[in-house]
Amino acid sequence: MVYTSKLPDIQEPTTGIIQFIFANVNKTPEDKPLLIDALNDRFITYSQLKDSVLKFGAGLQDVCGFSSSDVLALYAPNQYNYSIPLLGAVAANMTKAKVLICHEDNLDTALQAAERVGILKKNIFIFGEKAVRGVQPFQTALIRERKAVPAELTHEEAKDKVAYLCFSSGTTGKSKGVMTTHANITANTCQYTALDNAFIDPNVDRMIGVLPLFHIFGLTAILHTALYWGIPVYILPRFDLVKFCETVQARKITFACLVPPIYLLLAKSDIIPNYDLSSLRIGISGAAPLSADLGREVKARLPNLTIKQGYGLTETSPSAIVEPTDRTIDGSTGILLPNMLAKIVDEHGNEVPQGERGELWLKGPNIMKGYINNPQATADCIDSEGYFHTGDVVIIDKDQHFYVVDRIKELIKYKGFQVPPAELEGILLTSPIIADCAVIGVYDAAQASEIPRAYVTLKPHVTPSDKVAEEIMKFVADQVVPYKQIRAVRFVDVIPKSPAGKILRRLLRDQAQEEEKNATNRPKL
Structure with missing residues (x-):
């Protein structure tokens, strides 16, 4: 049988990402800090972000000759201003990279890589406030007075226009560039919002950003979702347990997107009792399965925290299945998000009875356009009906909660x-x-x-x-x-x-x- 989400369908956004984020449907105050450096309290407000993104986009056009056929490569650890070049490139119209923005920590590697692929040094910029080895900070080199005017996209154009290229190995083989469109991102943000909107209060909730923002989980579930909701994100450059605990305690963090190894530390580390983490109330676990036993161990230490799993892949932008906050089941990865269809099939592609193991196939507005420059790999995993073959083996119970039990892919x-x-x-x-x-x-x-x-x-x-x-x-x-x-x-x-x-x-x-x-x-x- 074909499984349909039990949640009401959403109305899919019909605009591009920039218009979607800055439409401000949740009425975020213009002066509200949204992106905060957890280490030194530097921040960007909603209005500053919009202003900087549009000026950055104009700078790409004016300084680098950036056009709709060009790509910007981001190569850096998490930064509180990561969203400026990220969204600025989208605003300039974004596939061989023409512009590279890196960090002082990885400058040597970035310069070597740029030389190998032919990126001009004048098109390489750096995070921070000072030039390093002749490489200029993007904030001074590219953010000028002129503001870009983002192209207005029809719904069909938004479904076709690639916004991001995160990389995935798919079900097998070498790393491939996943073509994630404007519509993929905007739809997936609204799909997840429909599930959790009732449990989020922009006036109270605060998110922590420790997942890498170059990964689709951090990119969508943290950056885009938080900006759309209008809730502050305290960003750490990388995961450090002490810094994580200090930030949660000092900033009264309520919402966290984490991965099982971090939950393991929350359950086992001797330092956890030294901090007040009682503000944490919603924790999402993704990127890998979280065992029921580990989830229960964490909740025994942090009784205020509801831990819910989510399932998805880079190819699904990423969320496809997420546990409802008010009815989580230990070990379950959740229920289908709105506008999603699923099949569970045997090795021959035949649908299996409910309750039996089978490969999960997914269809919805969040399924990628395909793998860049790799039509064969795309055809191998997206069938003629539009179902993405995940390579993961699942069981679905009578209430349509999904459980990931195995993986047929080699990854x-x-x-x-x-x-x-x-x-x-x-x-x-x-x-x-x-x-x-x-x-x-x-x-x-x-x-x-x-x-x-x-x-x-x-x-x-x-x-x-x-x-x-x-x-x-x-x-x-x-x-x-x-x-x-x-x-x-x-x-x-x-x-x-x-x-x-x-x-x-x-x-x-x-x-x-x-x-x-x-x-x-x-x-x-």
């Missing part, structure tokens, strides 16, 4: 970040001591996250040992970002493969589960 989710096994296997196979390998995700309860584990067949002259395992992990760590590092190594005589040469990851996952049942057989690394 590993390490603390909310996507790690494609194929990428790590490609690196491992360049090692002079490795004959063959496979990488899978193995759940680690201590981190409340999957971790990438490598199964390795060594070349004949190499003897397995803890030292060799450490060398292999370092070999990969030297070539990837931290969240993609191999966290465990197992040595095997042969990598299981099908007659066609495809790695049989299910056999490795089954083997890992058997190992976990016997503590004496668990790997040391």
Whole structure:
């Protein structure tokens, strides 16, 4: 059967993102601080944000010759003024990047990357208030007097016009640029608002922003939603448990979008009782499943906090299924948001009876336009009826609450970040001591996250040992970002493969589960 949301349909917005955000339907006061630096209290008010966004957009046009076919790349940790270049690029009309805005912390990498892809140094700018190595702050270089006039989009144009390119590995394979349109973002903001609007008071509620804003979860659930609602967001450049607790206590934070590893700290860390976190009343968990047991542990420590899961992907902008605040169920990922349709199917695409396991297919106004420059990958996951094939296996109960129970796709989710096994296997196979390998995700309860584990067949002259395992992990760590590092190594005589040469990851996952049942057989690394 086709499952339809039990929530009333929303009227989908028909404008672009800039007009949607600054229509101010919730009557946010012009002088209200909305984006606050949690470390030093610098802030941007609603009117300052609108003014700066439009001036930034004009600066892109005037200084960089930015046009509707160009892209701005944002490469920086969370900043209280992150929204200015983000929305400013949208206002200028936003696909090879022409302009790059980075941070002093990653300037060297940014300059190297820009040189490789041909971005002119005059089109590279930096967060902050001073020039660094000749790279000018965007606030002084681009924000001038003229204001951009955002293009008025029809509803059809908003559904077609790409606003953001976040990257995802989809159901398998290498990272792909997800074409998220204006209509995807505006519809998804309203879909989620319809679920929680009754529980939010802009005069009282305050949000904390610790999730990376380059990730679709932080981008939509924090930046766009908070700006639309008109509630302040206290932004931290990165997650630090002490700073998080200090901010919640001092600013009386009420609303938080977090991931399971952070909830694990709230449940287990010895420092939590040192802070008054009683103001927290709504916590959303996303990016990876949150176990029922862990959710109950957190609520035992923070009884005022309602923890609710949400489900989505970069390809769904991201929210598709979210727990209702007034009727959460431990372990459930929620109910369909308005305007959503879902199917649960077997491996042949046939719909399964309610209560049985199957792959989740989703359809709605928040489903991406497709993967940029990759029509085959788009066709592989969006069918002719418009359903996105998620690769996640779910069960739906009699009240249409969804439970994620497995994943048929190969993608590993390490603390909310996507790690494609194929990428790590490609690196491992360049090692002079490795004959063959496979990488899978193995759940680690201590981190409340999957971790990438490598199964390795060594070349004949190499003897397995803890030292060799450490060398292999370092070999990969030297070539990837931290969240993609191999966290465990197992040595095997042969990598299981099908007659066609495809790695049989299910056999490795089954083997890992058997190992976990016997503590004496668990790997040391």
